[in-house]
Amino acid sequence: MPAASTRFADRLILLLGGALLVATLVVAAINLGDDGGQENAVTEDTNAVATDTVTIKEFKYMPPAIRVKAGSKVTWVNDDTAGHTASSRMGADIETETIAKGERKTITVPDKPGTYDYICDFHPYMEGRVIVE
Structure with missing residues (x-):
């Protein structure tokens, strides 16, 4: 060669x-x-925060669990680098549609008290919970 x-x-x-x-x-x-969502996993209702705003940052819902009154409004604010959703695992009780970077979406939570778990459709390891009282 x-x-x-x-x-x-x-x-x-x-x-x-x-x-x-x-x-x-x-x-x-x-x-x-990627922590596989373990750090963001919602396991106990006792850690739920009484607030009507959830911030999305670093591929996590913050706080991961909130408490609100039945029929009230909750806003998700996307301070992350990617688009996200907040979507019920069962049914359509919590559904924000896509929240682009820098946007916010507000929905009215169900009138029926209960615990409503949700995930991001794009990043299913992201988990959150809305406790309606």
Whole structure:
């Protein structure tokens, strides 16, 4: 093999190896930032906050659980880098449609007291809860 061809092959191998290394690092960084929703999981009603506003930031609903009066209005504010929703897991009791970055959506919660769990349609590991009293 001529010297020029050998240099080209060596450079190609280095380039492909570098690209593979970069891709591996990117995937690792993404996975390190994804807690699988465990930190945001809603498990107890005792941690619910009495508020009518939920902020979405860093792919989490904050606070993850709220308490409101039956028939009241709740607003979700998207301070995140991606679009999100707040959608009931069962039925259509909580449904905001897509909330783009920087937008807010307000809905009227059900008149019936109860616990309404919701997720983001795009990021189902994001979990929240509305406790209607």
